[in-house]
Amino acid sequence: MLAALAAGLLCAAIALIFFYAPVDADQGLSQKIFYFHVPIAFTAYACFGWGAWKALLVLWKRKPGADQESYVAIHQGVIFGALTLITGSIWAKISWGVWWTWSERQLVLFLVLFLFYCAYFMLRFSVEPGPQRENLCAVYALFGVVLIPVSFLAIRLAENFIHPTVFTSRGPQMATSQFATFCVALAAMIALAGTLYRVELLGKRLDARLRELRELLT
Amino acid sequence: MTAYLADVATLARKDLRLELRTRNTVPAMLLFVVAALVVFHFALPAGSSELAAKGLLWVAIVFTALLGLTRAFVAEREQRLIDGLLLAPCDRSAIWLAKSVAVLGFLVVAEVVALPAFALFFSGIDGATVAGVALADLGICAVGTVLAAMAVAGRARELLLPLLFLPLAIPVVVGGVGASVTGHPGRYLGFLALYDAVFAIISWASFEYVVTE
Numbered sequence: 001m002l003a004a005l006a007a008g009l010l011c012a013a014i015a016l017i018f019f020y021a022p023v024d025a026d027q028g029l030s031q032k033i034f035y036f037h038v039p040i041a042f043t044a045y046a047c048f049g050w051g052a053w054k055a056l057l058v059l060w061k062r063k064p065g066a067d068q069e070s071y072v073a074i075h076q077g078v079i080f081g082a083l084t085l086i087t088g089s090i091w092a093k094i095s096w097g098v099w100w101t102w103s104e105r106q107l108v109l110f111l112v113l114f115l116f117y118c119a120y121f122m123l124r125f126s127v128e129p130g131p132q133r134e135n136l137c138a139v140y141a142l143f144g145v146v147l148i149p150v151s152f153l154a155i156r157l158a159e160n161f162i163h164p165t166v167f168t169s170r171g172p173q174m175a176t177s178q179f180a181t182f183c184v185a186l187a188a189m190i191a192l193a194g195t196l197y198r199v200e201l202l203g204k205r206l207d208a209r210l211r212e213l214r215e216l217l218t
Numbered sequence: 219m220t221a222y223l224a225d226v227a228t229l230a231r232k233d234l235r236l237e238l239r240t241r242n243t244v245p246a247m248l249l250f251v252v253a254a255l256v257v258f259h260f261a262l263p264a265g266s267s268e269l270a271a272k273g274l275l276w277v278a279i280v281f282t283a284l285l286g287l288t289r290a291f292v293a294e295r296e297q298r299l300i301d302g303l304l305l306a307p308c309d310r311s312a313i314w315l316a317k318s319v320a321v322l323g324f325l326v327v328a329e330v331v332a333l334p335a336f337a338l339f340f341s342g343i344d345g346a347t348v349a350g351v352a353l354a355d356l357g358i359c360a361v362g363t364v365l366a367a368m369a370v371a372g373r374a375r376e377l378l379l380p381l382l383f384l385p386l387a388i389p390v391v392v393g394g395v396g397a398s399v400t401g402h403p404g405r406y407l408g409f410l411a412l413y414d415a416v417f418a419i420i421s422w423a424s425f426e427y428v429v430t431e
Contacts, residue, residue, distance in 0.1 A: 059427050116385035123382060126372035135427040136368050140382070143361075146420055147386060150413060154389035157396060157409055 006195045009188035013181070021181040030094040037087040039186040040080050041106060043193045045148070047077030048113070050197075052145040055138035067134040068208075070141055071124065072200045076193050078117045084110050105155045112151050116144055225308040229316030234323060236293065243289045247282050247328040254278040255332065255339055271340040272347070272398045276391050278332065279351065280358070280384075286324045287362040288379050290317060291370040304429060314363055314425035322359040329355070346407070350397030353410035354390045360418040361386050367428045389413055 017035045024031030051073035057066040088107045093099050102108060120140055127133040174182065237243055258274040294300040303313050329351055337343050362383055369379040390413060396406030 059424070112385055112388055119378075119381040119385060122378060123368060123372060126374050126378055131431045132371060135431070136371060139364070139424040139427055140368065142424060143364075143386065143417075143420065146416060147389075150389050150416060153409065153412075154392040157406065158392045 002191065002198060003195045006188065006191035009184065009191050013185040013188040016181040016184055021178050022175065030091065033087055033091045033094075035181055035185040037084065037091055038182070039189040040087060041084040041110065042186055043189040044077050044080035044084055044110070044113075046190060047073050047080060047193055047197075048117070048144060048148065051077060052141050055141035058134050058138040059142075065205075067137065068204055069201060070138060072197055072204065074117055074120060074141060074144075075200065076197050078114065078121075079196075080189075080193060081110050081114050081117065085114060105152070108155050109148070109151055112155075113144070113148065116147060120144070222309060222312055225306075225312040226316045226319065229303070229308075229313060230319040230323075233317065233320035237320070237324065243286055244324050244327055246289075247286050247324060248331050250285050251278055251282040251328050251332040252335055254281065255335055259339060268341040269399045271336075273395050275332075275336050275340075275347075275398070276354075276394045278336075279329065279354070279394070280387050280391060282328050282332070283321075283325050283355075283358045283362060284380055284383060286321055286328070287366040287383065288369075288376055290321050290363060290366045294367075295370040295375075300429060310426035310429060311422050313429065314367075314421060317367075318359045318363045318421075321363060322355055325355050325359065344398075346403035347398040349407055350394045350403065350410060353407060353414060354394045357390050357410065357414040357417055358387065360414065360421045364421045364425055364428055367425065371428075386417075 013035070017032055021032070021035065023029060051070045054066045054070035054073060057063045058070060085107065088104065088110070089099050092101055092104060092107070100107075120137065123140055124133065124137050127136060255275075255278060258271065258278065262270055262274070291300070294303065304310070333343055333348070333351070365382045365386070366379055369375045369382060372378045390410065393406045393410035393413060397403040397410070400406065
């Protein structure tokens with residue numbers, strides 16, 4: 001159901017991006033990557049936030065299974081974060097002629113977060129499974145959501161500004177058709193992340209169940 | 219409240235006494251930071267600006283802190299000291315606060331040597347840098363103690379801590395370098411104070427979960 005929704009939304013988003021949204025007067029066709037790059041970035045934030053929420057449930061309610069849900073959400077977040085870095089890098093190459101620029105705040109932030117959440121996996125796989133691992137991973141995931149605004153502030157303090165500011169305090173600086181396309185693309189990415197999250201979780205649960213059954217047999 | 223602070227003082231005194239008797243950590247940190255400064259002298263080509271040297275000072279501070287933090291919970295894990303601490307009738311966050319105070323003490327000792335050595339080898343140090351170092355130390359010790367307690371639970375503990383710690387230390391470096399090299403350190407010092415407050419609260423609240431099962 002969710003998978004069908006995600007597929008439909010993705011097709012709609014791609015159609016809108018290429019046939020409905022106007023070609024940018026300044027950047028031309030390359031601006032279209034905006035409709036992938038920014039929704040993917042937002043989706044990655046959503047995944048990290050969802051992972052932290054599940055981590056909070058681990059610590060607070062001791063909810064069984066929340067640890068695995070937190071892990072899968074962060075896993076999805078890292079995948080979408082890596083995609084953000086890749087699409088951002090391509091956009092930077094086309095717009096500014098370089099693969100990497102330290103003055104692009106969002107990209108730098110994603111690099112920091114990417115390093116942080118890769119360390120999450122190192123932590124997770126170096127500790128024996130059990131309640132202690134659940135606690136450690138949950139605490140680290142909570143540090144992550146605190147790190148996002150703190151790092152953002154830090155990068156803002158450290159850098160000058162050449163990144164085109166699209167969202168300002170006066171709201172999005174886009175034409176209606178662009179904004180509608182952006183919203184559909186964002187919904188599509190979130191639906192895709194949700195689908196992947198469900199599939200991975202299902203696989204992990206099946207795996208755990210299979211292990212249990214195998215142990216019962218032996 | 220006074221009972222809590224008395225617990226913290228007792229636990230911190232335990233760490234300091236252990237260090238005074240074994241002398242494992244502080245001499246290593248002192249040697250490391252001076253050696254790092256000497257390495258930096260050769261890393262900076264002639265004619266490099268003073269600003270580059272000040273940036274490297276922050277690298278030295280972060281890595282020296284990392285060295286101290288790696289050792290922070292070794293006795294607790296290897297000698298199973300942590301079981302005794304957990305059985306003690308005190309709040310678990312007191313263990314965190316005491317350990318942070320002890321690590322802070324070690325780091326301050328290292329910096330009392332490192333900052334004059336930096337002034338001697340490279341360039342003079344102003345008040346803003348000292349204030350930045352003091353504020354950064356608080357944040358580094360608060361966050362680092364929780365992460366060190368996490369890292370010792372893993373298999374590759376010495377490897378794990380830098381990976382966990384460095385992404386969280388990036389904002390500290392930004393604040394610290396900003397305070398040292400820009401003409402208006404106020405906002406950077408404010409940012410460091412904000413970092414300290416935010417991460418001290420979350421570390422204080424979450425430490426219990428790190429050490430218990």
